[in-house]
Amino acid sequence: MSEDLMRVVYVSQNTIEGDDECLTRQIEQILGSARRRNREVGITGALMFNRGLFAQVLEGPATAVEETFERIQCDLRHAEVVMVACEPIATRSFDQWSMAYVGNREQVPAVLLEMANTTGFDAHKIDADAVNDAIRTLLTDE
Amino acid sequence: MSQPQTACLPDTAGQANELDVSSFGGLTGFAVLDQNGCLVSANARLLELLDDRVRGSGKLDPFSLELHSHSAKELADALTGTDNANLQLDFSNGVRRYLQLGQLRASRRLLLISATHFEESSQADPELDALTGLGNRHRLQQTLSRLESDRTRLSAPHGSTLSNDAPAILLVDIDRFKQINDTLGYRIGDSLLKLVCSRLRRLTTESDPLLRIGGDEFLLVLHASDDAHNAIDLAERIVDLMSRPFLVEAQQLDIGVSIGIAFFDEQTPDSATLLQHADLALQQAKTRGRRQACIFQPSMAVDAQRRRALEIDMRRALALQQFRLVYQPQVDLRSGRLVGFEALLRWEHPVRGMVSPAEFIPIAEDTGEIRRIGAWVILQACLQASLWPDGLKVAVNVSPLQFDDGNLPEHIDTALQQSNLPPEQLEVEVTEGLLFQNPDAALAQLSRIRQMNVDIAMDDFGTGYASLSHLSRFPFTKVKIDQSFVRGAVDDRTQALVSCIISLGSSLGMRTLAEGVETSEQYRRLQESGCDAVQGYLISRPLEAGSVGNFVERCTRQIQGGDVAA
Incomplete structure (x- = not known):
């Protein structure tokens, strides 16, 4: 259990086609299976979905994060995956959440709003800590 | 730790002939x-x-x-x-x-x-790759034979198979895999291969044979039920999935794959040809910039054959003395004097006729033959130039590959000694590509060459990616302005660029020479811009070695009356 903790933050583009209802159903499914699996392997994190973009933070033991990330990578419901952080961490930011979710909502953190509005979607410019913190802020507001 | 004892099991084992394993020993x-x-x-x-x-x-x-x-x-x-x-x-x-x-x-x-x-x-299966558990190269033959017999069986009653439901093979090659192995080590490389394999498996069905036939090469067979669109769609999905980052031992790895697709259609006689086709398509995918899939086209086989034949002819050309050098005069713009010649390689084949350097040089570079040819060019140019009147320079083009073994300065030194040509009459021309492939090795060798008093020119400046920092860092004595900035309609911007290169060269202490000068108008403009020298059809076409003497004599006579080009 003493394996080092690491964190991965990535953003990607939604490729799910269909109406809002379909999208909601898919996201619920993603969250459902993510939460189940994450609990088993000691992953915590958060998923944010807004305006066609996913942003996700995964934290936990390195091996588990790698396995989980690989599974997510292979999911064809998103594309243009850009990893904005991949680094060791001392403590978790989302230790209360097997997979917290911040969905379509009015109040979008500036950093993510900017990311979604930028034409050309240059995710390389996004600051991982900003994403991490933005999602955290939303969660504590709840 | 636990004692060998019979477990408290439901007593259903009473029947006769029941297999009793309770006394089985061993590690299983x-x-x-x-x-x-x-x-x-x-x-x-x-x-x-x-x-x-x-x-x-x-x-x-x-x-x-x-x-x-x-x-x-x-x-x-x-x-x-x-x-x-x-x-x-x-x-x-x-x-x-x-x-x-x-x-x-x-x-x-x-x-x-x-x-x-x-x-x-258990005993390792020699046909299985120990790392990925996939079939390996030893299983390839069996897989291909099965494909062949399937085709014979399926096509017999109907007579023909439509190409769009023919079986297909996909040759999947990991781009940049060697780099990962070299920089991060085999352990990470191996983990990556396993992930690549599992991503491939995720997109394919168990019944599609998947083999690892090389270090970073996989072969996927799609049986007859798949139509052409399936194969192409699948290849695109594979390219997409493999372009996504991999995470191994807390490191992000970015690779990509190139894919060659070939269909086992009527025009493909056997499975060996099929494999060649997929390989040609794969090469095409790589040539086009990787991270993509290409489908085999018959023209690829024609090109490959032509190229192969050319390759064989080229290997013999040196021994058969089919190469020769021609010399394009270079003239000083201030004095109008002839200052030297650029040596240009010509290949005249008895059947093919003149083969363009644009066609054979890339192949020579690919096969490594350029080293032998390049060495011959240096020596030949030095020998011929040593017969010219004093002071006339000879410029020799050197391929980046000639820097690979680190001995170019020695080769040049040998050529100078054998020919007795004074080093200051030799100029080595290099292209921008050299500065990117292995800049440190190139810099070290160029510096040694420069120390020998040989001049160094940067060829085709402005067409590639060379930056100002390259110009100042490398020991160039001359910048050659590419003919694309000289020929044709020259607008103001191009003219400004040319002036800029010229003043840049002069402020860095380098001479400038413009190539491709065809009209007196271009000559005059370059003269006004302060360019040092020119070459091009206006002065003369490249000359055979035997005509250089006459040309030099004619120039000497003309110079008494004025500019060569005037």
């Missing part, structure tokens, strides 16, 4: 199960490997074994079904066991459990 756990999953008999090792979790109930209950849910579910499925199974059991405490389930008669099943992978403990 054995059990016979009835249709409800109850243990009819088991050896001590089995109980030990399952941490005594089945001792109480005497039943293999997937959900009371403290397994990870995915393992529990797989085991439950295997027990419900009647097929033979081969599973990995992951326990919540991190322990991993391997399980095999086989059918015995009378609804009994044989259960084997091991702490190590069954494949690893």
Whole structure:
């Protein structure tokens, strides 16, 4: 259990086609299976979905994060995956959440709003800590 | 740790002829199960490997074994079904066991459990790749033969197979894999290969043969039921998935794959040809910039054959003395004097006629033949220039590949000694490509060449990626302005660029020479811009070695009357 903790933050583009209802159903499914699996392997994190973009933070033991990330990578419901952080961490930011979710909502953190509005979607410019913190802020507001 | 003893098992083993495994020794756990999953008999090792979790109930209950849910579910499925199974059991405490389930008669099943992978403990299959578990190159022949016999069988009654439902093979090659191995080590490389393999498997079905036929090359066979669109769609999905980042040992790895697709259609005589076709398509995908799939086209085979024939002819050309050098005069713009010649390589083949350097140089660079040809060019140019009147320079083009063995300065020195040409009459021309491939090695060798008093020119400046920092960092004595900035309609911007290169050169202490000068208008403009020298058809076409003497003489006479070009 003493394996080092690491964190991965990535953003990607939604490729799910269909109406809002379909999208909601898919996201619920993603969250459902993510939460189940994450609990088993000691992953915590958060998923944010807004305006066609996913942003996700995964934290936990390195091996588990790698396995989980690989599974997510292979999911064809998103594309243009850009990893904005991949680094060791001392403590978790989302230790209360097997997979917290911040969905379509009015109040979008500036950093993510900017990311979604930028034409050309240059995710390389996004600051991982900003994403991490933005999602955290939303969660504590709840 | 646990004593060999018979477990408290339900007493259903009373029947005659029942297989009793309780006395089986060794490292493998054995059990016979009835249709409800109850243990009819088991050896001590089995109980030990399952941490005594089945001792109480005497039943293999997937959900009371403290397994990870995915393992529990797989085991439950295997027990419900009647097929033979081969599973990995992951326990919540991190322990991993391997399980095999086989059918015995009378609804009994044989259960084997091991702490190590069954494949690893048994004799390794020489046709299986130990890393990925896929078939390897030894299985390739068998896979291809099967494809051939399938085709014969399927096409016989109908007479013809439509190309769009012909079987297809996909040759998948990892871009930049060597780099990962070299920089991060084999362990990470191996982990990456396993992930690549599992991504490939995720997109394909078990019935599609997938082989690892090279270090970073995979072959996927799609049977006749797949139509062309399927193969192309699949290839695109593979390219997409492999372009996504991989995470190995907390490091992000970015690779990509190139794919060659070939269909086993009527025009493809056998599976060996099919494989060649896929390989040609793969080369095409790489040439086009990688991270993409290409479908084989018959023209690729024609090109490849032509290229191969050219390659063979070229290997003989040096020995058969089919190469020769021609010399293009260079003239000083201030004095109008002839200052030297650029040596240009010509290949005249008895059947092909003149073969353009644009066609054969890339092939010579690809095959490495450029080293022998390049060495010949340097020596030949020095020998011929040593016969010219004093002071006339000869410029020789050198390929970046000639820097590879680190001995170019020595080769040049030898040529100078053999020819007795004063070093200051030799100029080496290099292209921008050199500065990117191995800049440190190039810089070291260029500096040594410069120390020998040989001049160094940067060729085709402005057409590639060379930056100002390259110009100042490398010991260039001359910048050659590419002919694309000189020829044709020169607008203001181009003219400004040319002036800029000229003043840049002069402020860095380098001379400038413009190539491709065809009209007196261009000559005059370059003269006004302060360019040092020119070459081009206006002065003269490249001359045969034997005509250089006459040309030099004519220039000397003309110069008394004015500019060569005037």
